[in-house]
Amino acid sequence: MTLADLTRGQRGRVKDLRAHGLLRQRLLDLGLVPGTPIQVKFVGRGGSPAAYYLRGSLFALRRETAEQILVELEGASL
Amino acid sequence: MKESCLAALAGNPNTGKSTLFNALTGLKQHTGNWPGKTVEMKKGSFQHHGWTCEVVDLPGTYSLTPASPEEEAARDFLRSGNSDAVVVVADATCLERGLHLALQVMQLTPKTILCLNLMDEAKRQRLRLDVDELEGELGIPVVPTTATKGEGLEELKDAIIRVAQGQLQPRPVPVGSDADEPAAALYRRAEEIAARVARGSPVPRPSLTSRLDKLVISPGFGIPFMLALLAGVLWLTLVGAGYPSELLAAAFSRGERHLSLLLNTAGFPRWLHDPLVLGMYRGLAWVVAVMLPPMAIFFPLFTLLEDFGLLPRIAFNLDRSFQRAGAHGKQSLTMAMGFGCNAAGVVAARIIDSPRERLVAVLTNNFVPCNGRFPLLMVMGGVVAAAAPALAGGWVPSLVVMGAMVVSVLATLLVSRLLTATILRGEPSFFILELPPYRLPRVGTVLVRSFLDRTLAVLWRAVVVAAPAGLLTWVLANVSVQGVTLLSHFSAWLNPLGRAMGLDGMILLAFTLGLPANEIVIPILLMGYLSADSLLAVEDLAAMRAVLTANGWTWLTALNFIIFALFHWPCGTTLLTIRRETGSCKWTLLAALLPTALGICLCIVLTIIVKLWPM
Ligand SMILES: Nc1nc2c(ncn2[C@@H]2O[C@H](COP(=O)(O)OP(=O)(O)OP(=O)(O)O)[C@@H](O)[C@H]2O)c(=O)[nH]1
Ligand SMILES: [Mg+2]
Numbered sequence: 001m002t003l004a005d006l007t008r009g010q011r012g013r014v015k016d017l018r019a020h021g022l023l024r025q026r027l028l029d030l031g032l033v034p035g036t037p038i039q040v041k042f043v044g045r046g047g048s049p050a051a052y053y054l055r056g057s058l059f060a061l062r063r064e065t066a067e068q069i070l071v072e073l074e075g076a077s078l
Numbered sequence: 079m080k081e082s083c084l085a086a087l088a089g090n091p092n093t094g095k096s097t098l099f100n101a102l103t104g105l106k107q108h109t110g111n112w113p114g115k116t117v118e119m120k121k122g123s124f125q126h127h128g129w130t131c132e133v134v135d136l137p138g139t140y141s142l143t144p145a146s147p148e149e150e151a152a153r154d155f156l157r158s159g160n161s162d163a164v165v166v167v168a169d170a171t172c173l174e175r176g177l178h179l180a181l182q183v184m185q186l187t188p189k190t191i192l193c194l195n196l197m198d199e200a201k202r203q204r205l206r207l208d209v210d211e212l213e214g215e216l217g218i219p220v221v222p223t224t225a226t227k228g229e230g231l232e233e234l235k236d237a238i239i240r241v242a243q244g245q246l247q248p249r250p251v252p253v254g255s256d257a258d259e260p261a262a263a264l265y266r267r268a269e270e271i272a273a274r275v276a277r278g279s280p281v282p283r284p285s286l287t288s289r290l291d292k293l294v295i296s297p298g299f300g301i302p303f304m305l306a307l308l309a310g311v312l313w314l315t316l317v318g319a320g321y322p323s324e325l326l327a328a329a330f331s332r333g334e335r336h337l338s339l340l341l342n343t344a345g346f347p348r349w350l351h352d353p354l355v356l357g358m359y360r361g362l363a364w365v366v367a368v369m370l371p372p373m374a375i376f377f378p379l380f381t382l383l384e385d386f387g388l389l390p391r392i393a394f395n396l397d398r399s400f401q402r403a404g405a406h407g408k409q410s411l412t413m414a415m416g417f418g419c420n421a422a423g424v425v426a427a428r429i430i431d432s433p434r435e436r437l438v439a440v441l442t443n444n445f446v447p448c449n450g451r452f453p454l455l456m457v458m459g460g461v462v463a464a465a466a467p468a469l470a471g472g473w474v475p476s477l478v479v480m481g482a483m484v485v486s487v488l489a490t491l492l493v494s495r496l497l498t499a500t501i502l503r504g505e506p507s508f509f510i511l512e513l514p515p516y517r518l519p520r521v522g523t524v525l526v527r528s529f530l531d532r533t534l535a536v537l538w539r540a541v542v543v544a545a546p547a548g549l550l551t552w553v554l555a556n557v558s559v560q561g562v563t564l565l566s567h568f569s570a571w572l573n574p575l576g577r578a579m580g581l582d583g584m585i586l587l588a589f590t591l592g593l594p595a596n597e598i599v600i601p602i603l604l605m606g607y608l609s610a611d612s613l614l615a616v617e618d619l620a621a622m623r624a625v626l627t628a629n630g631w632t633w634l635t636a637l638n639f640i641i642f643a644l645f646h647w648p649c650g651t652t653l654l655t656i657r658r659e660t661g662s663c664k665w666t667l668l669a670a671l672l673p674t675a676l677g678i679c680l681c682i683v684l685t686i687i688v689k690l691w692p693m
Contacts, residue, residue, distance in 0.1 A: 022145055023508045028261035029141035030510065031175055036265075041288075045297040049397045049407070051513055056172035058287075058513040060394050062401065065508050 001073065003038065003052070004066035011039045012071035019068035031055045032069060082130045083242035084160060088152055088183060089167030090175055091138030092514050094195040096120075097225040098167060099135040102235070106527075107135055111387040111519075112411065113512045114138070114429035119151065126235040131242070134161070140175070141261070142182045146431040156186050162242035165234070167193045170200035170207060170222065173276075177216075177268035178261070184218065184250035191237050191248070194222040197229070199515070206277040215271045218248035226520070287515040291391070295513075300395040307388075308483065311379050312476040316456060319371035326371070330363035353552045357605075361548015364601035365540045369453040373536055373597070377449050378528040380418050385519035389414050390511055396487075397509065403491040404498030405442075406435035407509030413439075413446055413490055417483070420448045420648055421655040428659075432507040438497050440656055441669045444648040445490045445676075447482065449532075450596040454643045455479045457600055457622075462636050464623055478640070486644050493672060536597070543594045544601065551591065551605045565606055579678060580638040580685030582630070589642065594650045599643075634688050638681045645677030 006012055014036045017024050031054060032038070041058060042051040048063035087095045091113030099107050103122030109115060120135045136152045144150040156164055166183050168176020176192075184190045194200075194207065212220045219237045223230030240246040253267045293299050337359060341351045383389075393410040400410055408430050416423030420443050427439040447455060459475030498504075554565040565587070569576075572590075573583030584606040592599035604622065607629045626635075647670040648656065657666045 025143055025145055025261075026140070026508070026510060028259065028265075029143065029145075029178075031178065031265050033259070033262040033265045042291060042295050043297070044295065044300075044394065045398055048401070049394060049509070049511075051291075051295065051394065055174050057169075057175070058291075058515075060390070060397070060407075060509075060511045060513055062397065062407065062509050065510065 003069040011074040015070040083162040084132045085163040086134045086161045093169045094225045110384045112389045117428040170194040173272045174268045192220045198224045208275045212275045217251040315376045318375045322371045326367035357552025358545045358549045362545045365544040369597040372453045377532040381528040387516045403494040405494040409439040416443045416446045420652040446486045579681035645673040
């Protein structure tokens with residue numbers, strides 16, 4: 001599943017990145033390396049963009065970008 | 079031994095580099111609670127123990143892999159080896175991300191210092207960090223600071239001087255690297271270090287931010303909340319500007335009598351007295367009394383919201399619309415800056431990495447009204463409101479201004495869509511935006527400083543632009559060729575177009591002469607109307623309304639005026655900035671043509687519709 005499949009409040013762990021090139025580099029720079037915990041905090045109108053809690057800060061990503069991030073689901077809570 | 083050195087401030091976006099830079103050097107580099115505020119390197123210096131140290135404030139970067147021009151600039155600067163010390167400014171509450179960058183910098187140069195900034199926030203989250211342990215793990219000096227309170231500055235200066243001098247020789251502990259994915263290896267090491275130095279059990283995130291965000295960026299309430307906030311700010315501005323305006327107007331008319339008396343006693347002939355007093359002095363008085371107060375109130379309020387951390391939330395809420403328009407998500411940040419000043423908005427477009435999307439942001443920035451056009455809208459709002467006395471009161475003009483702002487945002491989206499569907503077509507690039515926690519600004523300091531900054535800027539412009547423009551207009555209005563004044567010649571020439579737009583030649587002439595600064599448009603217009611006379615002494619709106627009505631104004635004229643105030647060529651400063659940022663006269667010309675064409679078309683269409691409407 002991808003990060004875009006998580007609903008508000010759900011937590012996941014990064015498994016892999018589908019993205020290539022510049023986007024991949026950017027995501028890695030933010031710390032989206034395999035094993036990193038990530039949580040969906042806020043979801044905008046129609047599901048994009050959404051804000052994710054990642055390594056101590058909040059990041060907004062568009063849906064297409066979230067779809068590039070493969071995750072596995074962890075226990076959910078807000 | 080050399081007595082001077084050069085230190086660079088690097089770090090993730092929004093970690094307080096510029097705040098630290100200001101605290102170190104006593105300069106006033108702009109800061110703001112959103113990532114990407116600084117787009118240009120800035121230099122300053124401080125003295126410490128007999129040493130002079132030059133400091134460079136670099137734009138924020140998440141890494142040194144050159145992915146954007148800023149990162150490339152930062153990387154090149156650090157690699158050039160010119161700096162005697164590099165301070166990596168990290169957010170103490172997001173240590174891993176800061177360490178990731180620090181580890182990269184350490185690979186480029188051993189002369190690295192880690193500055194743990196935002197220590198006050200870390201303390202509030204009960205996050206304690208073992209600084210000695212961190213120094214041991216990294217092999218470089220670590221200095222905790224709270225830049226906003228000036229805490230830890232002396233220690234930081236000491237560390238910089240000692241590293242530059244060579245007294246302190248950092249020995250960075252190397253990181254085993256993974257050839258394919260160096261970022262992963264660095265992050266793993268960063269996690270390891272962060273876990274080892276953390277003491278205490280932190281509360282995850284300031285809950286104020288979470289709670290507020292539930293409202294501010296919620297799908298249902300986000301946009302209504304933003305509109306309500308905008309209405310509140312506009313209302314405050316209007317109500318707040320009224321009283322100082324009256325005081326200033328009274329003071330200026332007293333000043334005029336004194337000046338006039340003085341010149342007369344000094345034996346100035348009439349042909350010198352009149353242009354000086356009735357042209358120059360009144361032009362200046364108008365700008366200062368009527369245009370300055372709303373600008374000096376709106377701008378500080380805007381700065382306050384920027385410092386609070388609202389801009390990235392606006393970008394979040396508007397992203398969907400911007401995406402539909404084919405624009406980059408960060409364009410809404412540059413647009414928001416444009417409400418303050420279009421030239422600043424154009425420069426801010428550098429935060430957009432893709433050249434194509436940056437160009438869209440630059441070309442459309444002028445579609446939103448800057449602070450200088452703001453009083454224009456307000457005065458017209460007042461004129462419209464005065465037409466229906468039942469509607470008087472602060473809120474009608476604020477609604478007019480607000481409506482104008484909403485229309486300007488819609489136009490920005492529309493024109494962006496047009497550009498990305500035609501001459502600036504291409505694949506949209508990705509959009510990642512950090513939403514920093516809300517930070518309570520030091521309200522008093524921010525208000526006072528931005529109030530003074532803005533007031534001084536407008537006063538300065540009043541002296542160098544409004545006064546000469548007043549003089550020029552007076553001359554044009556009083557020098558006749560073949561019995562007709564120059565001003566009438568010019569305005570007659572523009573009149574056909576003006577009429578078609580539901581305006582008149584004088585209005586177009588005022589906008590043309592207003593090229594250097596939008597706030598002089600109305601004074602010039604009034605001076606033009608009163609031609610052979612001279613510019614109205616600054617008085618109340620009623621007098622102004624009488625002048626406008628006498629010159630054939632109707633509500634349609636006022637509406638068209640508002641439309642044209644929103645959509646016409648950018649002011650001179652903005653044009654020069656666009657020229658500098660795009661490096662091309664062609665794009666600069668387009669940036670001027672687009673809004674002008676839109677403004678002219680809208681006015682003509684509206685006028686035709688109203689004229690054909692069966693009443
Ligand atoms: N509470 C607190 N706030 C701080 C501190 N240092 C900076 N800030 C605030 O953090 C925000 C960002 O500060 P800047 O100095 O603009 O950050 P920057 O690193 O220059 O940001 P960019 O130029 O965007 O990379 C501002 O709102 C500052 O007032 C600090 O030590 N404590
Ligand atoms: Mg900065």
